[in-house]
Amino acid sequence: MGHNLNFNVTTGRYSFFSVKEIAWHNLGQIVTDYTTSAEAFKHAGLDYEVVKSPLYTIGNDLIQAGQDLETADTQLTVPNYFANVRNDNNTVLGVVGKDYHIVQNRDAFSFFDAIVGGEDGILYETAGALGNGERIFITAKLPGYIRVGNGDDVTEKYLFLTTSHDGSGSITAAFTPIRIVCRNTLNASLKNMTNVVRIKHTSGAKQRLEDAHKVMGLANTLSHQLESIFNEWSTIRVKNEEVKKLIQLALCPNKETFDLLKKGAYDELSTNFKNMVEDAFAYAMVNDTQQMDTTKGTLFGAYNAVTGYYQNVRNYKDDEAKLQSIVMGGTAQNRAQKAFELCSGFAKNDSGIFLMN
Known part of the structure:
Protein backbone atom coordinates (compact mmCIF):
# COMPACT_ATOMS: atom_id res chain seq x y z
CA MET A 1 0.00 0.00 0.00
CA GLU A 49 9.49 28.01 1.17
CA VAL A 50 7.25 28.37 -1.85
CA VAL A 51 7.60 31.19 -4.37
CA LYS A 52 5.32 32.38 -7.17
CA SER A 53 7.19 32.23 -10.46
CA PRO A 54 6.00 33.72 -13.79
CA LEU A 55 4.64 31.29 -16.37
CA TYR A 56 5.80 31.30 -20.00
CA THR A 57 4.77 29.62 -23.24
CA ILE A 58 5.93 29.82 -26.85
CA GLY A 59 4.34 31.53 -29.84
CA ASN A 60 1.87 29.79 -32.13
CA ASP A 61 4.14 30.32 -35.14
CA LEU A 62 6.86 28.18 -33.56
CA ILE A 63 4.37 25.44 -32.72
CA GLN A 64 3.09 25.36 -36.30
CA ALA A 65 6.66 25.27 -37.60
CA GLY A 66 7.20 22.12 -35.62
CA GLN A 67 10.03 23.52 -33.49
CA ASP A 68 11.01 21.56 -30.40
CA LEU A 69 9.07 23.20 -27.54
CA GLU A 70 11.91 22.65 -25.09
CA THR A 71 14.50 24.43 -27.26
CA ALA A 72 12.35 27.30 -28.57
CA ASP A 73 13.86 30.73 -27.90
CA THR A 74 10.75 32.89 -28.13
CA GLN A 75 8.79 33.03 -24.89
CA LEU A 76 5.43 34.59 -24.17
CA THR A 77 4.42 35.50 -20.63
CA VAL A 78 1.18 33.88 -19.45
CA PRO A 79 -0.76 36.78 -17.88
CA ASN A 80 -2.30 36.54 -14.40
CA TYR A 81 -1.04 33.01 -13.69
CA PHE A 82 2.01 31.78 -11.81
CA ALA A 83 3.72 28.54 -10.88
CA ASN A 84 4.21 27.79 -7.19
CA VAL A 85 7.75 26.45 -6.87
CA ARG A 86 9.67 24.94 -3.94
CA ASN A 87 12.78 27.00 -3.28
CA ASP A 88 14.93 24.03 -2.19
CA ASN A 89 14.59 21.81 -5.27
CA ASN A 90 12.69 23.89 -7.88
CA THR A 91 9.78 21.46 -7.99
CA VAL A 92 6.61 22.99 -9.44
CA LEU A 93 3.79 22.35 -6.97
CA GLY A 94 0.91 23.88 -8.89
CA VAL A 95 -0.42 26.76 -10.99
CA VAL A 96 -2.26 29.64 -9.27
CA GLY A 97 -3.85 32.97 -10.12
CA LYS A 98 -2.48 36.43 -9.44
CA ASP A 99 -4.60 36.88 -6.30
CA TYR A 100 -3.42 33.66 -4.70
CA HIS A 101 -1.60 34.33 -1.43
CA ASN A 231 -21.84 12.70 30.15
CA GLU A 232 -25.60 12.70 29.62
CA TRP A 233 -25.30 9.91 27.02
CA SER A 234 -23.23 7.79 29.41
CA THR A 235 -26.27 7.60 31.73
CA ILE A 236 -28.83 6.66 29.05
CA ARG A 237 -29.30 2.90 28.66
CA VAL A 238 -29.72 1.29 25.23
CA LYS A 239 -30.52 -2.27 24.24
CA ASN A 240 -28.31 -4.30 21.92
CA GLU A 241 -30.89 -4.25 19.14
CA GLU A 242 -31.05 -0.46 19.40
CA VAL A 243 -27.26 -0.25 19.08
CA LYS A 244 -27.43 -2.36 15.93
CA LYS A 245 -30.17 -0.16 14.53
CA LEU A 246 -28.07 2.94 15.17
CA ILE A 247 -25.13 1.33 13.39
CA GLN A 248 -27.30 0.40 10.40
CA LEU A 249 -28.65 3.93 10.06
CA ALA A 250 -25.30 5.64 10.64
CA LEU A 251 -23.48 3.46 8.10
CA CYS A 252 -26.32 3.63 5.56
CA PRO A 253 -24.68 4.73 2.26
CA ASN A 254 -27.70 5.70 0.15
CA LYS A 255 -31.48 6.03 -0.11
CA GLU A 256 -31.87 2.55 -1.60
CA THR A 257 -30.27 0.97 1.46
CA PHE A 258 -32.28 3.22 3.75
CA ASP A 259 -35.56 2.18 2.10
CA LEU A 260 -34.64 -1.50 2.53
CA LEU A 261 -33.87 -0.90 6.22
CA LYS A 262 -37.13 0.99 6.66
CA LYS A 263 -39.24 -1.89 5.36
CA GLY A 264 -37.16 -4.51 7.15
CA ALA A 265 -35.89 -6.17 3.95
CA TYR A 266 -32.55 -7.16 5.48
CA ASP A 267 -32.02 -10.11 3.11
CA GLU A 268 -31.93 -7.67 0.19
CA LEU A 269 -29.13 -5.56 1.69
CA SER A 270 -25.71 -5.82 0.05
CA THR A 271 -23.21 -8.26 1.55
CA ASN A 272 -20.66 -5.46 1.90
CA PHE A 273 -23.06 -3.32 3.95
CA LYS A 274 -24.12 -6.24 6.15
CA ASN A 275 -20.46 -7.10 6.82
CA MET A 276 -19.71 -3.52 7.84
CA VAL A 277 -22.67 -3.51 10.23
CA GLU A 278 -21.63 -6.83 11.76
CA ASP A 279 -18.03 -5.67 12.23
CA ALA A 280 -19.13 -2.45 13.90
CA PHE A 281 -21.64 -4.29 16.09
CA ALA A 282 -18.97 -6.81 17.14
CA TYR A 283 -16.73 -3.91 18.10
CA ALA A 284 -19.57 -2.44 20.14
CA MET A 285 -20.18 -5.70 21.99
CA VAL A 286 -16.72 -7.10 22.71
CA ASN A 287 -14.01 -4.46 22.45
CA ASP A 288 -12.43 -3.64 25.82
CA THR A 289 -13.07 0.07 25.39
CA GLN A 290 -16.78 -0.71 25.08
CA GLN A 291 -16.89 -2.47 28.46
CA MET A 292 -16.35 0.65 30.58
CA ASP A 293 -19.05 2.07 32.85
CA THR A 294 -19.42 4.96 30.41
CA THR A 295 -19.86 2.78 27.31
CA LYS A 296 -21.31 -0.65 28.15
CA GLY A 297 -25.02 -0.59 27.35
CA THR A 298 -25.07 3.23 27.07
CA LEU A 299 -25.86 5.74 24.37
CA PHE A 300 -22.27 7.02 24.57
CA GLY A 301 -21.10 3.47 23.86
CA ALA A 302 -23.44 3.27 20.88
CA TYR A 303 -21.95 6.44 19.45
CA ASN A 304 -18.44 5.10 20.03
CA ALA A 305 -19.36 1.92 18.16
CA VAL A 306 -19.53 3.94 14.94
CA THR A 307 -16.47 6.15 15.53
CA GLY A 308 -14.50 3.17 16.84
CA TYR A 309 -15.36 1.07 13.82
CA TYR A 310 -13.92 3.63 11.40
CA GLN A 311 -10.91 4.36 13.59
CA ASN A 312 -9.93 0.87 14.73
CA VAL A 313 -11.64 -1.79 12.58
CA ARG A 314 -12.17 -0.65 9.00
CA ASN A 315 -9.34 -1.22 6.53
CA TYR A 316 -8.03 1.64 4.39
CA LYS A 317 -5.81 1.43 1.34
CA ASP A 318 -3.23 3.71 3.02
CA ASP A 319 -2.73 6.23 5.83
CA GLU A 320 -3.68 9.17 3.65
CA ALA A 321 -7.02 7.57 2.80
CA LYS A 322 -7.67 7.03 6.51
CA LEU A 323 -6.78 10.65 7.27
CA GLN A 324 -9.10 11.86 4.52
CA SER A 325 -11.96 9.65 5.69
CA ILE A 326 -11.73 10.37 9.41
CA VAL A 327 -10.59 13.98 9.69
CA MET A 328 -10.92 15.77 6.39
CA GLY A 329 -14.61 15.47 5.62
CA GLY A 330 -14.61 11.94 4.22
CA THR A 331 -16.93 8.99 4.77
CA ALA A 332 -15.99 8.29 8.38
CA GLN A 333 -16.49 11.89 9.44
CA ASN A 334 -19.88 12.02 7.73
CA ARG A 335 -20.98 8.73 9.32
CA ALA A 336 -19.80 9.88 12.75
CA GLN A 337 -21.83 13.05 12.37
CA LYS A 338 -24.87 10.98 11.39
CA ALA A 339 -24.37 8.83 14.51
CA PHE A 340 -24.13 11.99 16.62
CA GLU A 341 -27.43 13.28 15.20
CA LEU A 342 -29.14 9.91 15.76
CA CYS A 343 -27.95 9.73 19.36
CA SER A 344 -29.06 13.31 19.97
CA GLY A 345 -32.50 12.42 18.68
CA PHE A 346 -32.63 9.27 20.82
CA ALA A 347 -31.69 11.22 23.95
CA LYS A 348 -34.47 13.74 23.34
CA ASN A 349 -37.09 11.17 22.38
CA ASP A 350 -36.26 8.50 24.94
CA SER A 351 -38.57 6.27 22.93
CA GLY A 352 -36.27 3.27 22.79
CA ILE A 353 -36.25 3.42 18.99
CA PHE A 354 -33.90 5.23 16.60
CA LEU A 355 -36.27 7.04 14.29
CA MET A 356 -36.21 6.31 10.57
CA ASN A 357 -35.99 9.89 9.27
Whole structure:
Protein backbone atom coordinates (compact mmCIF):
# COMPACT_ATOMS: atom_id res chain seq x y z
CA MET A 1 0.00 0.00 0.00
CA GLY A 2 1.25 3.50 -0.82
CA HIS A 3 1.81 6.29 1.64
CA ASN A 4 2.33 9.40 -0.56
CA LEU A 5 4.66 11.02 1.98
CA ASN A 6 7.07 13.44 0.40
CA PHE A 7 10.63 12.14 0.17
CA ASN A 8 13.27 14.87 0.17
CA VAL A 9 16.13 13.62 -2.00
CA THR A 10 18.39 16.39 -0.71
CA THR A 11 18.15 15.29 2.94
CA GLY A 12 17.34 11.64 2.27
CA ARG A 13 14.42 11.80 4.72
CA TYR A 14 10.65 11.54 4.54
CA SER A 15 8.76 14.74 5.35
CA PHE A 16 6.92 13.52 8.44
CA PHE A 17 7.36 13.52 12.19
CA SER A 18 5.38 12.02 15.07
CA VAL A 19 5.68 12.12 18.85
CA LYS A 20 6.10 8.57 20.25
CA GLU A 21 3.51 6.97 17.94
CA ILE A 22 4.85 5.08 14.90
CA ALA A 23 2.72 5.84 11.85
CA TRP A 24 2.77 6.19 8.08
CA HIS A 25 4.43 2.83 7.33
CA ASN A 26 7.15 3.44 9.94
CA LEU A 27 8.53 6.33 7.88
CA GLY A 28 9.66 9.73 9.01
CA GLN A 29 11.12 10.93 12.28
CA ILE A 30 9.77 9.66 15.61
CA VAL A 31 10.65 11.86 18.60
CA THR A 32 10.23 10.97 22.26
CA ASP A 33 9.06 14.33 23.63
CA TYR A 34 6.85 17.17 22.48
CA THR A 35 8.74 19.87 20.64
CA THR A 36 8.47 23.59 19.97
CA SER A 37 6.88 24.69 16.71
CA ALA A 38 10.32 25.53 15.30
CA GLU A 39 11.60 22.02 16.09
CA ALA A 40 8.45 20.31 14.77
CA PHE A 41 8.78 22.39 11.60
CA LYS A 42 12.27 20.98 10.99
CA HIS A 43 11.56 17.41 12.16
CA ALA A 44 8.70 17.23 9.63
CA GLY A 45 10.92 18.38 6.76
CA LEU A 46 8.72 21.41 6.15
CA ASP A 47 11.55 23.94 6.27
CA TYR A 48 11.23 25.00 2.65
CA GLU A 49 9.49 28.01 1.17
CA VAL A 50 7.25 28.37 -1.85
CA VAL A 51 7.60 31.19 -4.37
CA LYS A 52 5.32 32.38 -7.17
CA SER A 53 7.19 32.23 -10.46
CA PRO A 54 6.00 33.72 -13.79
CA LEU A 55 4.64 31.29 -16.37
CA TYR A 56 5.80 31.30 -20.00
CA THR A 57 4.77 29.62 -23.24
CA ILE A 58 5.93 29.82 -26.85
CA GLY A 59 4.34 31.53 -29.84
CA ASN A 60 1.87 29.79 -32.13
CA ASP A 61 4.14 30.32 -35.14
CA LEU A 62 6.86 28.18 -33.56
CA ILE A 63 4.37 25.44 -32.72
CA GLN A 64 3.09 25.36 -36.30
CA ALA A 65 6.66 25.27 -37.60
CA GLY A 66 7.20 22.12 -35.62
CA GLN A 67 10.03 23.52 -33.49
CA ASP A 68 11.01 21.56 -30.40
CA LEU A 69 9.07 23.20 -27.54
CA GLU A 70 11.91 22.65 -25.09
CA THR A 71 14.50 24.43 -27.26
CA ALA A 72 12.35 27.30 -28.57
CA ASP A 73 13.86 30.73 -27.90
CA THR A 74 10.75 32.89 -28.13
CA GLN A 75 8.79 33.03 -24.89
CA LEU A 76 5.43 34.59 -24.17
CA THR A 77 4.42 35.50 -20.63
CA VAL A 78 1.18 33.88 -19.45
CA PRO A 79 -0.76 36.78 -17.88
CA ASN A 80 -2.30 36.54 -14.40
CA TYR A 81 -1.04 33.01 -13.69
CA PHE A 82 2.01 31.78 -11.81
CA ALA A 83 3.72 28.54 -10.88
CA ASN A 84 4.21 27.79 -7.19
CA VAL A 85 7.75 26.45 -6.87
CA ARG A 86 9.67 24.94 -3.94
CA ASN A 87 12.78 27.00 -3.28
CA ASP A 88 14.93 24.03 -2.19
CA ASN A 89 14.59 21.81 -5.27
CA ASN A 90 12.69 23.89 -7.88
CA THR A 91 9.78 21.46 -7.99
CA VAL A 92 6.61 22.99 -9.44
CA LEU A 93 3.79 22.35 -6.97
CA GLY A 94 0.91 23.88 -8.89
CA VAL A 95 -0.42 26.76 -10.99
CA VAL A 96 -2.26 29.64 -9.27
CA GLY A 97 -3.85 32.97 -10.12
CA LYS A 98 -2.48 36.43 -9.44
CA ASP A 99 -4.60 36.88 -6.30
CA TYR A 100 -3.42 33.66 -4.70
CA HIS A 101 -1.60 34.33 -1.43
CA ILE A 102 1.04 31.81 -0.43
CA VAL A 103 0.81 30.60 3.16
CA GLN A 104 4.29 29.35 3.96
CA ASN A 105 4.69 26.20 6.02
CA ARG A 106 6.20 28.30 8.79
CA ASP A 107 3.05 30.46 8.78
CA ALA A 108 0.89 27.39 9.42
CA PHE A 109 2.78 26.71 12.66
CA SER A 110 2.59 30.38 13.61
CA PHE A 111 -1.17 30.15 13.10
CA PHE A 112 -1.33 27.32 15.63
CA ASP A 113 0.88 29.16 18.12
CA ALA A 114 -1.40 32.19 17.89
CA ILE A 115 -4.45 30.09 18.78
CA VAL A 116 -3.43 29.61 22.41
CA GLY A 117 -1.01 32.48 22.77
CA GLY A 118 2.36 30.76 22.37
CA GLU A 119 4.22 27.48 22.21
CA ASP A 120 3.74 26.61 25.90
CA GLY A 121 0.04 25.93 25.43
CA ILE A 122 -0.04 23.70 22.36
CA LEU A 123 1.66 20.35 21.77
CA TYR A 124 2.63 19.42 18.22
CA GLU A 125 2.01 15.71 17.69
CA THR A 126 2.36 15.05 13.95
CA ALA A 127 3.21 17.04 10.84
CA GLY A 128 4.20 16.21 7.32
CA ALA A 129 4.06 16.86 3.59
CA LEU A 130 2.41 14.80 0.85
CA GLY A 131 3.24 14.34 -2.80
CA ASN A 132 5.99 16.72 -3.88
CA GLY A 133 5.32 18.89 -0.86
CA GLU A 134 2.24 20.55 -2.33
CA ARG A 135 0.12 19.61 0.67
CA ILE A 136 1.02 19.75 4.35
CA PHE A 137 -0.79 18.78 7.55
CA ILE A 138 -0.31 19.37 11.26
CA THR A 139 -2.02 17.89 14.32
CA ALA A 140 -1.60 19.50 17.72
CA LYS A 141 -3.01 18.81 21.16
CA LEU A 142 -4.75 21.60 23.08
CA PRO A 143 -4.64 22.06 26.85
CA GLY A 144 -7.37 20.37 28.90
CA TYR A 145 -9.64 17.36 28.46
CA ILE A 146 -13.24 16.28 27.95
CA ARG A 147 -14.08 13.99 30.89
CA VAL A 148 -16.95 11.50 30.87
CA GLY A 149 -18.36 9.64 33.88
CA ASN A 150 -16.12 9.56 36.93
CA GLY A 151 -13.21 10.98 34.95
CA ASP A 152 -11.59 7.73 33.84
CA ASP A 153 -12.95 8.09 30.30
CA VAL A 154 -10.93 11.00 28.97
CA THR A 155 -10.97 12.66 25.57
CA GLU A 156 -8.10 14.85 24.44
CA LYS A 157 -8.70 17.97 22.38
CA TYR A 158 -6.89 18.21 19.06
CA LEU A 159 -6.66 20.68 16.23
CA PHE A 160 -5.90 19.52 12.72
CA LEU A 161 -4.70 21.89 10.00
CA THR A 162 -4.04 21.26 6.35
CA THR A 163 -3.07 23.61 3.55
CA SER A 164 -1.90 23.21 -0.02
CA HIS A 165 0.49 24.99 -2.37
CA ASP A 166 -1.10 23.81 -5.62
CA GLY A 167 -4.16 26.07 -5.62
CA SER A 168 -6.52 23.19 -4.86
CA GLY A 169 -8.31 24.56 -1.82
CA SER A 170 -8.43 26.64 1.30
CA ILE A 171 -6.53 26.39 4.55
CA THR A 172 -8.62 24.09 6.73
CA ALA A 173 -8.49 23.95 10.53
CA ALA A 174 -10.66 21.44 12.40
CA PHE A 175 -11.35 20.71 16.05
CA THR A 176 -11.12 16.93 16.56
CA PRO A 177 -11.65 15.32 19.99
CA ILE A 178 -9.86 11.98 20.41
CA ARG A 179 -10.88 9.48 23.09
CA ILE A 180 -7.69 8.29 24.79
CA VAL A 181 -8.61 4.70 25.66
CA CYS A 182 -9.04 3.71 22.03
CA ARG A 183 -7.81 6.73 20.06
CA ASN A 184 -11.25 7.19 18.52
CA THR A 185 -11.60 10.41 16.55
CA LEU A 186 -14.95 11.71 17.79
CA ASN A 187 -15.98 13.98 14.94
CA ALA A 188 -19.14 15.84 15.90
CA SER A 189 -20.53 19.27 15.17
CA LEU A 190 -23.42 20.72 17.12
CA LYS A 191 -26.52 22.42 15.81
CA ASN A 192 -25.73 25.67 13.99
CA MET A 193 -22.01 25.03 14.52
CA THR A 194 -19.22 23.28 12.68
CA ASN A 195 -15.94 21.82 13.83
CA VAL A 196 -14.17 23.21 10.74
CA VAL A 197 -12.92 26.68 9.77
CA ARG A 198 -11.80 27.30 6.17
CA ILE A 199 -9.60 30.23 5.26
CA LYS A 200 -9.05 31.43 1.70
CA HIS A 201 -5.54 31.77 0.33
CA THR A 202 -6.40 35.36 -0.54
CA SER A 203 -6.62 36.29 3.15
CA GLY A 204 -3.96 38.49 4.68
CA ALA A 205 -2.07 37.99 7.94
CA LYS A 206 -4.55 40.03 9.99
CA GLN A 207 -7.50 37.94 8.81
CA ARG A 208 -5.65 34.69 9.52
CA LEU A 209 -4.91 35.84 13.06
CA GLU A 210 -8.59 36.63 13.58
CA ASP A 211 -9.47 33.20 12.21
CA ALA A 212 -6.99 31.61 14.63
CA HIS A 213 -8.91 33.07 17.56
CA LYS A 214 -12.16 31.95 15.92
CA VAL A 215 -10.85 28.37 15.83
CA MET A 216 -9.90 28.52 19.51
CA GLY A 217 -13.31 29.91 20.43
CA LEU A 218 -14.93 27.11 18.44
CA ALA A 219 -12.79 24.48 20.20
CA ASN A 220 -13.61 25.84 23.64
CA THR A 221 -17.34 26.05 22.96
CA LEU A 222 -17.53 22.61 21.35
CA SER A 223 -15.48 20.89 24.06
CA HIS A 224 -17.66 22.28 26.86
CA GLN A 225 -20.88 21.32 25.09
CA LEU A 226 -19.60 17.89 24.07
CA GLU A 227 -18.52 17.11 27.63
CA SER A 228 -22.05 17.85 28.84
CA ILE A 229 -23.63 15.81 26.04
CA PHE A 230 -21.31 12.80 26.40
CA ASN A 231 -21.84 12.70 30.15
CA GLU A 232 -25.60 12.70 29.62
CA TRP A 233 -25.30 9.91 27.02
CA SER A 234 -23.23 7.79 29.41
CA THR A 235 -26.27 7.60 31.73
CA ILE A 236 -28.83 6.66 29.05
CA ARG A 237 -29.30 2.90 28.66
CA VAL A 238 -29.72 1.29 25.23
CA LYS A 239 -30.52 -2.27 24.24
CA ASN A 240 -28.31 -4.30 21.92
CA GLU A 241 -30.89 -4.25 19.14
CA GLU A 242 -31.05 -0.46 19.40
CA VAL A 243 -27.26 -0.25 19.08
CA LYS A 244 -27.43 -2.36 15.93
CA LYS A 245 -30.17 -0.16 14.53
CA LEU A 246 -28.07 2.94 15.17
CA ILE A 247 -25.13 1.33 13.39
CA GLN A 248 -27.30 0.40 10.40
CA LEU A 249 -28.65 3.93 10.06
CA ALA A 250 -25.30 5.64 10.64
CA LEU A 251 -23.48 3.46 8.10
CA CYS A 252 -26.32 3.63 5.56
CA PRO A 253 -24.68 4.73 2.26
CA ASN A 254 -27.70 5.70 0.15
CA LYS A 255 -31.48 6.03 -0.11
CA GLU A 256 -31.87 2.55 -1.60
CA THR A 257 -30.27 0.97 1.46
CA PHE A 258 -32.28 3.22 3.75
CA ASP A 259 -35.56 2.18 2.10
CA LEU A 260 -34.64 -1.50 2.53
CA LEU A 261 -33.87 -0.90 6.22
CA LYS A 262 -37.13 0.99 6.66
CA LYS A 263 -39.24 -1.89 5.36
CA GLY A 264 -37.16 -4.51 7.15
CA ALA A 265 -35.89 -6.17 3.95
CA TYR A 266 -32.55 -7.16 5.48
CA ASP A 267 -32.02 -10.11 3.11
CA GLU A 268 -31.93 -7.67 0.19
CA LEU A 269 -29.13 -5.56 1.69
CA SER A 270 -25.71 -5.82 0.05
CA THR A 271 -23.21 -8.26 1.55
CA ASN A 272 -20.66 -5.46 1.90
CA PHE A 273 -23.06 -3.32 3.95
CA LYS A 274 -24.12 -6.24 6.15
CA ASN A 275 -20.46 -7.10 6.82
CA MET A 276 -19.71 -3.52 7.84
CA VAL A 277 -22.67 -3.51 10.23
CA GLU A 278 -21.63 -6.83 11.76
CA ASP A 279 -18.03 -5.67 12.23
CA ALA A 280 -19.13 -2.45 13.90
CA PHE A 281 -21.64 -4.29 16.09
CA ALA A 282 -18.97 -6.81 17.14
CA TYR A 283 -16.73 -3.91 18.10
CA ALA A 284 -19.57 -2.44 20.14
CA MET A 285 -20.18 -5.70 21.99
CA VAL A 286 -16.72 -7.10 22.71
CA ASN A 287 -14.01 -4.46 22.45
CA ASP A 288 -12.43 -3.64 25.82
CA THR A 289 -13.07 0.07 25.39
CA GLN A 290 -16.78 -0.71 25.08
CA GLN A 291 -16.89 -2.47 28.46
CA MET A 292 -16.35 0.65 30.58
CA ASP A 293 -19.05 2.07 32.85
CA THR A 294 -19.42 4.96 30.41
CA THR A 295 -19.86 2.78 27.31
CA LYS A 296 -21.31 -0.65 28.15
CA GLY A 297 -25.02 -0.59 27.35
CA THR A 298 -25.07 3.23 27.07
CA LEU A 299 -25.86 5.74 24.37
CA PHE A 300 -22.27 7.02 24.57
CA GLY A 301 -21.10 3.47 23.86
CA ALA A 302 -23.44 3.27 20.88
CA TYR A 303 -21.95 6.44 19.45
CA ASN A 304 -18.44 5.10 20.03
CA ALA A 305 -19.36 1.92 18.16
CA VAL A 306 -19.53 3.94 14.94
CA THR A 307 -16.47 6.15 15.53
CA GLY A 308 -14.50 3.17 16.84
CA TYR A 309 -15.36 1.07 13.82
CA TYR A 310 -13.92 3.63 11.40
CA GLN A 311 -10.91 4.36 13.59
CA ASN A 312 -9.93 0.87 14.73
CA VAL A 313 -11.64 -1.79 12.58
CA ARG A 314 -12.17 -0.65 9.00
CA ASN A 315 -9.34 -1.22 6.53
CA TYR A 316 -8.03 1.64 4.39
CA LYS A 317 -5.81 1.43 1.34
CA ASP A 318 -3.23 3.71 3.02
CA ASP A 319 -2.73 6.23 5.83
CA GLU A 320 -3.68 9.17 3.65
CA ALA A 321 -7.02 7.57 2.80
CA LYS A 322 -7.67 7.03 6.51
CA LEU A 323 -6.78 10.65 7.27
CA GLN A 324 -9.10 11.86 4.52
CA SER A 325 -11.96 9.65 5.69
CA ILE A 326 -11.73 10.37 9.41
CA VAL A 327 -10.59 13.98 9.69
CA MET A 328 -10.92 15.77 6.39
CA GLY A 329 -14.61 15.47 5.62
CA GLY A 330 -14.61 11.94 4.22
CA THR A 331 -16.93 8.99 4.77
CA ALA A 332 -15.99 8.29 8.38
CA GLN A 333 -16.49 11.89 9.44
CA ASN A 334 -19.88 12.02 7.73
CA ARG A 335 -20.98 8.73 9.32
CA ALA A 336 -19.80 9.88 12.75
CA GLN A 337 -21.83 13.05 12.37
CA LYS A 338 -24.87 10.98 11.39
CA ALA A 339 -24.37 8.83 14.51
CA PHE A 340 -24.13 11.99 16.62
CA GLU A 341 -27.43 13.28 15.20
CA LEU A 342 -29.14 9.91 15.76
CA CYS A 343 -27.95 9.73 19.36
CA SER A 344 -29.06 13.31 19.97
CA GLY A 345 -32.50 12.42 18.68
CA PHE A 346 -32.63 9.27 20.82
CA ALA A 347 -31.69 11.22 23.95
CA LYS A 348 -34.47 13.74 23.34
CA ASN A 349 -37.09 11.17 22.38
CA ASP A 350 -36.26 8.50 24.94
CA SER A 351 -38.57 6.27 22.93
CA GLY A 352 -36.27 3.27 22.79
CA ILE A 353 -36.25 3.42 18.99
CA PHE A 354 -33.90 5.23 16.60
CA LEU A 355 -36.27 7.04 14.29
CA MET A 356 -36.21 6.31 10.57
CA ASN A 357 -35.99 9.89 9.27
